[in-house]
Amino acid sequence: MNIQENISLKEYNTFGIEVYAKRFISVGSVYELQQIVAKEKDIFLLSGGSNMLLTKDIEKLVIHLNIEGISIDRENEDTVHVTVNAGENWHDFVLWSISQNYGGIENLSLIPGNVGTCPIQNIGAYGVEVKDVISQVTALEIETGKLVQFSNSDCEFGYRNSIFKNQVKGKYIITSVSFMLTKGKHNLNTSYGAIEKELQERNITNPTIKDVSNAVIAIRQSKLPDPKEIGNSGSFFKNPVIPATLFDELRKEYPTIPNYPISEEEIKVPAGWLIEQAGFKGKRFGDAGVHEKQALVLVNYKNATGKEIYKLAQKIQHTIKDKFHIDLEIEVNIIV
């Protein structure tokens, strides 16, 4: 077991926050992981580091999940079942699928992070969520060291939510995810306004999965900061769902408020719009800021601490509560 000491985690989290791991180990196989959890109970898991805000040094043993590999389980004329190990980079997997002409995840192009964490927050973009293609999740039960299978329904997926954020939080380590993808007849999802527009601009009327992926990449690159250039964790908050009564009140004052009705009683409103209306878009407080093109994304310009970013997030939450009477829920995991 090669445990290293006092390792900077700056390169291991997309926010680029400089904190240290007292003890750190990179793990390349399930067997190795089983050996470690048998010995060490106080562990902290690090995968792609794309959905966390680190606010202090980590005293627990940091396990960097590095288990790689993709295998095809079975296929027929129309579909293919693929199992991907947790440490594979998500976007590399999307590109690989497209190169094989496997469809279903093209709308999820360029989402930062690794495959192993995609089920936890049920990543989603442009009308598709990863729950639409996951057939099974395999996870190691920390207490027993045994591998356990979760079917799609076992995962209890919801909007940026799953069982791994709730009942079984901290009890399992996801080691691989299985997907069911299409081979020939792809079910393209191009109804999201921004995709339609991008395809039109490219004069594409009969898009392939590669065309859709390219369109999504272009849209994301135009709005969302590249973590390699400016530290960030994607959407920092969830889009809030509010009662229709409150929405009606708000619409009187803000007639252009964007909205997505969920039911007769509930409306989802974009947090990015609320934050922009509150005047935070593009604002900078030291090295912590709100992205200039998408107000839902908080950024680390260079040397912000996790505490500074968290302070900004709380300031935004208070302002949105005062101005709109809405509670903004943080989507990113705050490590305190």
Ligand code: EPU
């Ligand atoms: N808007 C503003 N100002 C802003 C940002 C957005 O007014 O600064 C308005 C837009 O004009 C639009 C609406 O808000 O009317 C929605 O904006 P957008 O299409 O950019 O999507 P979003 O709701 O802000 C969600 C996801 C993103 C995902 C996009 C596209 C959440 C929390 N975020 O953002 O996911 O890429 O839709 O599907 O649901 C992520 O989770 O990290 C992420 C980037």
